Amino acid sequence: MEYHPEDQYIATKYSYNELMSLANDVGDTAILGYQRPKEAARNFFINCYHLKDWLKKDKRIGDPKKVEKYVDSCAGLRIAKIICNSLKHAGLSKKADENLELAKINLAIRLDVPYKHDAKAFITAERNVEDGDTIEIFSSTRSIRKNKAISTYSIIITIGEKKYNALELAVDCMREWDDFLKSNNLDFSTL
Numbered sequence: 001m002e003y004h005p006e007d008q009y010i011a012t013k014y015s016y017n018e019l020m021s022l023a024n025d026v027g028d029t030a031i032l033g034y035q036r037p038k039e040a041a042r043n044f045f046i047n048c049y050h051l052k053d054w055l056k057k058d059k060r061i062g063d064p065k066k067v068e069k070y071v072d073s074c075a076g077l078r079i080a081k082i083i084c085n086s087l088k089h090a091g092l093s094k095k096a097d098e099n100l101e102l103a104k105i106n107l108a109i110r111l112d113v114p115y116k117h118d119a120k121a122f123i124t125a126e127r128n129v130e131d132g133d134t135i136e137i138f139s140s141t142r143s144i145r146k147n148k149a150i151s152t153y154s155i156i157i158t159i160g161e162k163k164y165n166a167l168e169l170a171v172d173c174m175r176e177w178d179d180f181l182k183s184n185n186l187d188f189s190t191l
Contacts, residue, residue, distance in 0.1 A: 005054035009188040012051050012177070015044035019170055022153045034153070038105050041155040041166040042087060048173050049077070049084035061184055070180050076172030082159055100160055106132040108154040113139055132156075 019040040052071050056064035071077045086102030155166035178189050 003054060003057065005051065005058050005186075006188055006191055008047065008051045008054040009177070009181075010191050012044070012047040013174075013191065015040065015047045016170055016174055019044045019155075019167065022155075022167075034107065034109075037107055037153040037155050041105060041157065041170075042083075044166075044170055045080045045083040045173075046087065048170070048177070049080045051177060052077075055180075060186060067180075074173075074176040076169055076176050079157075079159065079164060079169055080173050083157060103158040103160065104132050104156075105166075106134070106156045106158070108133070108156050109135040110152045110154070111135065111137045112150045112152075113137060114149065132158075 019037075022037045022040060049071075052067050055061055056067045061067060071081060082100050083102050157164045157166050157169065181188055
């Protein structure tokens with residue numbers, strides 16, 4: 001079977017789009033314990049980091065060490081590496097990496113409820129909330145739908161003691177890969 005990094009880029013982009021869709025209005029119900037956003041984050045970072053392996057085997061890149069060196073020089077891709085390796089190996093085994101290990105993936109829900117007295121918003125529980133998951137409820141004029149609440153999700157990734165917004169991190173990672181591809185005369189961004 002032939003392997004083309006374009007295929008892994010498409011898988012990464014698909015995971016990225018899934019993750020980004022959760023940053024938008026997902027309805028008027030906040031679902032506590034909802035796993036889809038967390039799984040979307042996991043899938044994105046696994047696909048994103050594994051693009052490296054596909055690129056290292058592509059003859060158009062030349063020296064595979066160039067890919068490793070680039071990943072290590074990029075803030076977003078270095079974090080994707082930590083997330084991916086922590087998930088893949090059920091934690092990191094090197095003592096030096098303990099402070100850089102994935103500690104948690106949490107869900108932060110925002111529910112914007114319109115000012116109107118007849119506005120409706122709902123909170124349901126799909127499963128038990130995990131320690132660190134949050135929900136914030138705001139009285140808002142943000143709703144573009146008459147008298148409807150807007151529920152959005154953020155995924156918060158904790159590595160060591162530092163917290164990262166998975167959506168912002170995903171944007172950085174895609175930009176870093178696109179920059180690398182362009183600098184190597186490859187442009188997958190139109191795929």
